Amino acid sequence: MAPFKKHPHRQRIDLGGFQAFKVGGPHPLSDLYYRTMEMTWPTFVGLVTLVFIGINVVFGTIYASFPGAIANAVPHSFADGFFFSVETLATVGYGNMAPASHLGHSIAAFEILLGLFFTATNTGLIFARFSRPRASIVFSKVAVIGLFRGEPALMVRMASIRTRPLADVNAQxxxxxxxxxxxxxxxxxxxxxxxxxxxxxxxxxxxxxVHLLEPGSDLLKALASNERFILAAMVSGVDTLLATQSQGSHSYGRKDILIDHQFADVVTDIEGILHLDLRRLHETRALDA
Incomplete structure (x- = not known):
């Protein structure tokens, strides 16, 4: 019989739209904080709900296994044990049911201690999720190779989607x-x-x-070849309302780069007021022959 082989863990990473895998890295459970922070909100809420129900199922079973430990509870009633566990874990205590023996008090005290850790952990995670920086920058879906002031150039367009401006913005x-x-x-x-x-x-x-292109540049050669081509854009700045760092990134493959194209205008002046039409951020037009 062949010995059991442990398969190396595969971790998917997102490079601004381009996906890759890391093989042989640590298991996600080795860094629970980071794992919960990168979860979507529905997944996070679902996980908290499952843990909450699981804790109360365990303690509800324990309470139901010891008749007389809880006053006014039906002996061996899982429902009474479960709902008493919910009230104890949340430190609500409506008063209808209460510990009636030293054993009941001991179990309830341990659950209250667990409830303090559970509530504090969830409060910290929820605050951290709300306070983490949010992407406030949107990039054009395509990049273009066209003319900038009469010279050939590679161009990517981006815009801020918030009402307050970003300060000290740097791009790569x-x-x-x-x-x-x-x-x-x-x-x-x-x-x-x-x-x-x-x-x-x-x-x-x-x-x-805008990146000005020189004739015979390595970038143009890579675009003309059959090798994998990835163009990455990164922008970061300071949100002037929240005083926090705001950043965004996007990647483009070969099919996302339009040659001999220009971006359409997105900023118009109407009666002295500038208007930015984000709906046209990705719009391009072909250069005249």
């Missing part, structure tokens, strides 16, 4: 380059692209990230 644009070593090995590295403007003191509307 990079692509995943494959490097072949003389010994036959290969590795991949992120190559940062030089931007015309990589810093914006105050972002209220939209911003175009």
């Amino acid at each position: 644009l990079s692509w995943l380059q494959r490097v072949d070593e003389p010994n036959g090995g290969t590795y991949r590295r992120l190559v940062e692209l030089t931007l015309v403007h990589s810093h914006n003191p105050m972002l209220s509307l939209s911003w175009m990230l």
Whole structure:
């Protein structure tokens, strides 16, 4: 009989829209705080509900197993034991049922102690989930290679979706380059692209990230090849209302980069008031021949 083999843990990671896997990393249960923080709200609420029900099922079974431990409870009644457990865990205590023996008091005291930890943990997690930075930046679904002031350029457009501006905004644009070593090995590295403007003191509307292209650049060669191509955009700034760091990222594959295209205008001046139409953030048009 073949010995049991433990399969290495596979962990999915999201690189701004591009998915990858880490194999052989630690199990998610080794960092419960981080795992609960990255859960969606429905998953988090469902987990808390299951733990709450599970604790009360266990203690409800214990109470029902010791007749006379709880006053006014029907002997061996799981329902009475369960609901008394709910009232004890929440430290409500309506008064209809109460511990009637030293054993009942001991079990209830242990459950109250567990309830304090359970409530404090959930309160901290809920506060942490509400207070963590939220993405306030939206990126265009496509990048374009067109003309910027008459020169060929790679361009990505982004905008802030909040009513207050972002301050001290910094941007990075990079692509995943494959490097072949003389010994036959290969590795991949992120190559940062030089931007015309990589810093914006105050972002209220939209911003175009522009990288001027030189003839025969490695980026153009990579686009023309059949190798995997990934372009990554990262923007971070300070929310002027919450005084917290706000950041966003997005990645583009080869099919997401339109050649000989320009972005359509999204900012218009109507009677002296600027209007940003986020519905047109992804809209492009082909360059004239």
